[in-house]
Amino acid sequence: MAVIDTLVQGALLGGVYALFALGLSLIFGVMRLVNLAHGDFIVLAAFIVLVGATSFGLSLPVATLIAVVAMFCLGFALQRLVLEAVLGEDIMPPLLITFGLSIVIQNGLLLGFGADSRRLDAGAFETRSLEVVQGLNVGLAPLLALIVAIAVILLLQLLFYRTALGRAFRATSDNPEIAQLMGIDHRNIYAVAVGISLAVSVIAAVAFGIRANFDPAIGPARLLYAFEAVIIGGLGSLWGTLAGGMVLGIAQTVGARIDPEWQILAGHLAFLLVLFLQPRGLFPARRA
Amino acid sequence: MTTLLATHALDAFYGDFQALFGVDFELAQGEAVAVVGANGAGKSTLLKSLVGLLRNRHDAIHFLDHDIGDRPAPEIVRMGLALVPEGRQLFASLSVEENLLVGAYGAARREPWALDTVYELFPVLRERRRGNVADMSGGQQQMVAIGRALMSNPRVLLCDEISLGLAPVIVEDIYRLIPRIRAGGTSVVIVEQDVARALRTVDRFYCLQEGRVTLAGRPADVSFDDVRKAYFGA
Numbered sequence: 322m323a324v325i326d327t328l329v330q331g332a333l334l335g336g337v338y339a340l341f342a343l344g345l346s347l348i349f350g351v352m353r354l355v356n357l358a359h360g361d362f363i364v365l366a367a368f369i370v371l372v373g374a375t376s377f378g379l380s381l382p383v384a385t386l387i388a389v390v391a392m393f394c395l396g397f398a399l400q401r402l403v404l405e406a407v408l409g410e411d412i413m414p415p416l417l418i419t420f421g422l423s424i425v426i427q428n429g430l431l432l433g434f435g436a437d438s439r440r441l442d443a444g445a446f447e448t449r450s451l452e453v454v455q456g457l458n459v460g461l462a463p464l465l466a467l468i469v470a471i472a473v474i475l476l477l478q479l480l481f482y483r484t485a486l487g488r489a490f491r492a493t494s495d496n497p498e499i500a501q502l503m504g505i506d507h508r509n510i511y512a513v514a515v516g517i518s519l520a521v522s523v524i525a526a527v528a529f530g531i532r533a534n535f536d537p538a539i540g541p542a543r544l545l546y547a548f549e550a551v552i553i554g555g556l557g558s559l560w561g562t563l564a565g566g567m568v569l570g571i572a573q574t575v576g577a578r579i580d581p582e583w584q585i586l587a588g589h590l591a592f593l594l595v596l597f598l599q600p601r602g603l604f605p606a607r608r609a
Numbered sequence: 610m611t612t613l614l615a616t617h618a619l620d621a622f623y624g625d626f627q628a629l630f631g632v633d634f635e636l637a638q639g640e641a642v643a644v645v646g647a648n649g650a651g652k653s654t655l656l657k658s659l660v661g662l663l664r665n666r667h668d669a670i671h672f673l674d675h676d677i678g679d680r681p682a683p684e685i686v687r688m689g690l691a692l693v694p695e696g697r698q699l700f701a702s703l704s705v706e707e708n709l710l711v712g713a714y715g716a717a718r719r720e721p722w723a724l725d726t727v728y729e730l731f732p733v734l735r736e737r738r739r740g741n742v743a744d745m746s747g748g749q750q751q752m753v754a755i756g757r758a759l760m761s762n763p764r765v766l767l768c769d770e771i772s773l774g775l776a777p778v779i780v781e782d783i784y785r786l787i788p789r790i791r792a793g794g795t796s797v798v799i800v801e802q803d804v805a806r807a808l809r810t811v812d813r814f815y816c817l818q819e820g821r822v823t824l825a826g827r828p829a830d831v832s833f834d835d836v837r838k839a840y841f842g843a
Contacts, residue, residue: 488703488711495700498662501682502692504715504761606702 322456327578328571329459335550335570336467337532339563340525341543342550343473344518350557350606351494351514354408354415358422360544362519365426366392366526367535371439381443381527388523396519400512408511423540430537441530466528470566473521474559490514549592555602564603568595613638613796614659614690614765615671619678621651621658621820628654630820636765641787641797643807646817647840652800653695655817656767659798660692661685673764687715691763695770695800697754699742706738708753712760720762721793727756730786748779755783759790766790767798772806784810804836816840 345359356362366388373384399422407414443462450458481487489510493500497507529535529543546569553568554561569588576587595603614636621629629651636642644652657663659670661682669678677685686692691712699708709727713719728735731752737745742753751771758766772780780803787810791797801807808814808828816824816839824831824839 485710485714488707489714491702491707492700492711492714495702496698499694499698499700500711501662502660502686502694503711503757504683504686505711506681506683 323578326457327574329453329457330463331571331574332567333459333463333467333570334574335563335567336463336470337525337528337566338546338550338569339470339566340466340473340521340528341547342554342562342566343470343477343559344521344525345544345547346551346554346557346559346562347477347521348514348518349551350559351490352408352511353412353494354404355412355419356515356518357416357419357544358426358540359419359518359522359547360542361423361426361540362392363522363526363529363543364535364537364540365430366519366523367441367530368430368434368439368537370523370527370530371441374441381441381531385523385527388526389520392519392523393516396516397512399519400515401508404515405508405511423544427537427540434537436536436538438534438536439530440534441527443531447531462528462531466532469524469528470563473524474563477517477521477559486513546588549588552602553592553595555605557606558602558604561602561604561606568603611638612636612671613640613673616655616659616669617671619655619658619665619669621654621663621665623654623663628820629658632817632820632822634815634822636796636798639791639794639796640813641791641799641811643799643801643811643814644817645801645804645807645814645836645840648802649819650817651820652817653769654820656692656769656798656800659685659767660690662692683715686761686763687717689717689762689764690767691758691761691765692767693754693758693769693771695773697747697750699750699753699757701741701743703742704738705734705740705742705745705753708742709734709756709760712757714761716761718762722759722762724760727759730759730789731756748775748783751775751779751783755786759793759795762793763795765796765798767800769800770802771799772801772803780806804840808836818842 341363345356348354348356369388369391370384373379373387374381404415407418447462449461451461452458481490489505492503493505493507493510500507550565550569551562554565568591572591573584573588577584612635616632616634619629619632620627632655644655646652658665661680665678667679668676673688703711709724733749734752734756742750771783787797799807799811813827815822816836824835
């Protein structure tokens with residue numbers, strides 16, 4: 322039972338990592354942009370939800386919804402006003418811009434909220450659990466995070482493969498110049514992609530924020546897990562990203578079971594092992 | 610006849626390199642026009658300028674009573690210009706049908722071309738609609754590229770080297786469609802290296818050489834020798 326429990330807890334943790342990684346995977350898939358500030362945007366989203374819930378007294382779902390809309394708009398504006406100017410053949414300028422954004426967001430949050438650890442308050446829901454079989458308890462909050470991760474991927478897949486906007490995303494990802502010949506304004510497509518990415522990061526922020534403490538400086542560490550999940554799963558594949566999150570989560574819980582000091586290291590070792598065995602990840606997108 | 614699309618003293622540049630010098634070009638409503646010339650004469654550059662992939666002077670290009678020389682490509686495409694690019698340039702991660710559907714993304718009109726009518730034009734595409742474009746023959750890929758452009762129901766269809774790399778019998782099939790495309794109310798511009806074929810298909814032609822128009826007129830009014838001189842230089 323201990324083995325199964327470890328695996329289940331790991332898979333649930335993987336759901337949160339997958340949520341971290343989805344936004345990163347999405348932007349990379351559509352525009353080949355690596356957003357080094359992704360982890361910090363997740364933390365920013367967590368603080369927006371926190372302010373909505375504590376300063377304005379909104380319920381957590383309402384605060385989340387408002388943050389989703391706000392972060393979508395922020396992402397759209399960020400792309401149109403900042404990233405668009407540096408996006409091109411050279412991958413260095415956008416990397417440097419997002420690296421700078423990471424520092425700006427961290428220090429902005431530090432200035433506004435101080436360095437204290439915070440947590441989102443989900444009331445009794447945080448600690449409630451479900452006894453699946455005797456001896457195997459599953460926390461409702463982690464379970465919900467995994468279900469939400471799967472739901473978000475399903476929604477994104479529907480968007481990508483069943484709608485005109487999704488075709489425009491994929492066409493632009495294939496060849497932005499030819500996509501323009503279809504009447505697709507690639508600048509707006511990119512802006513919507515960044516918007517959706519940041520909107521998804523709000524979901525990640527909430528799933529994380531009711532599970533663990535956060536403070537303005539933890540963004541880069543979250544980014545690292547997100548990166549690992551994306552790479553393990555294979556670039557450009559959303560289901561792969563979920564699988565990558567799971568591998569990472571399970572490796573960490575298994576490592577923690579052996580020795581609590583091994584938790585983080587086990588995750589990184591699993592990452593290296595996958596890279597060694599499958600350099601393109603577990604489920605690489607069809608196109609190289 | 611009313612002029613639909615025209616350029617006035619169009620110069621086009623790639624960085625410091627000038628590819629077109631003062632090109633005057635005109636296309637009337639319902640007309641089919643060929644642009645012929647050797648490699649590097651500026652044929653593709655002219656098409657890229659028309660559709661907005663190369664930006665120009667505001668008043669260098671005129672379409673539907675608007676100066677469009679400096680407008681971005683998506684805007685011009687939405688006004689009713691479509692380009693079948695050289696080398697087909699299909700979207701590899703989209704299925705055959707999705708490639709056609711994405712062509713309708715910025716469509717100003719829904720008639721007469723839609724999935725059904727394009728499949729009628731190219732029945733083989735209906736059979737392979739779920740397939741991957743990379744698995745198709747060159748001729749079939751060219752059909753997808755033409756169908757994709759038609760899906761936007763353009764007023765003007767620009768075709769860049771649609772016979773390149775295809776078997777002669779396939780080329781024949783594709784050229785046989787041009788009258789049907791014109792019957793749908795679309796004017797056609799054909800860029801072609803096969804001069805004889807191009808001249809058989811169109812009402813008028815332009816010959817480009819090193820970025821300048823060296824000859825223009827009706828195929829019936831010029832001798833083959835005139836064209837040869839305009840094509841290669843004296």
